Amino acid sequence: MQIIKTPGGEELVLLAKTEYDALLSAVADAEEDAADVAIYDARKAEDLSTLPAEVSMAIIRGESRLKALRKWRGLTQDRLAAEAGVTQGFLSDLEARRRAPSHSTLEKLATVLDVPLSWIEG
Numbered sequence: 813m814q815i816i817k818t819p820g821g822e823e824l825v826l827l828a829k830t831e832y833d834a835l836l837s838a839v840a841d842a843e844e845d846a847a848d849v850a851i852y853d854a855r856k857a858e859d860l861s862t863l864p865a866e867v868s869m870a871i872i873r874g875e876s877r878l879k880a881l882r883k884w885r886g887l888t889q890d891r892l893a894a895e896a897g898v899t900q901g902f903l904s905d906l907e908a909r910r911r912a913p914s915h916s917t918l919e920k921l922a923t924v925l926d927v928p929l930s931w932i933e934g
Contacts, residue, residue, distance in 0.1 A: 863931060877934050879907040881925050896920040 814826040827835070863871075870880035882892050893903040897920060905911040913921070922929040 867931075876907050876909055877932055878903075878921065881927055881931060882907070885925050887925075892921070892924060895924040 813828070813831065816824045816826060818824065863877075864884060867877070867880045867884050870883065871877060875883075882889070885892075889900050889903050889907070893900040896903070896917070898917060902911065906913050906917075918932050919929060922932050925932070
C-alpha cells in the first residue's frame with residue numbers, strides 16, 4: 813500500500829490488486845451479513861399472535877398447548893423440565909391438565925420454549 817499526495821492536498825491510496833480484491837470481498841460479506849440481520853429482525857418483529865399450524869393441529873387433536881409446543885420444539889419432557897427448573901412428573905401433570913402452573917412457572921416454560929407467554933396461557 814502506498815499513499816500519494818496530490819498537488820491539491822488530496823491523499824490517494826495505491827493498493828495491490830489482491831488487497832483491493834480482499835477489501836471488496838469484505839465489503840460484500842458485510843453487506844450480506846447486514847441483509848441477514850435485517851431479515852432476522854423482520855421475522856422476530858412479525859406478529860406472534862398466531863400459533864404454528866403444527867401446534868394448532870395437535871391442540872385440535874386434543875393435546876394441551878404445553879405438550880404441543882414442547883413437541884413442536886423437539887424437546888423431551890425431561891429436557892424441558894430440567895431447563896425450566898421443574899420435575900418431569902410435574903411437567904407431565906401440567907401437560908395432562910391435572911395440575912395448574914403458577915405464573916412464574918409459565919414464564920419459565922415460555923422462556924425455555926422461546927415462545928410468547930400467551931401461546932402457553934391460551
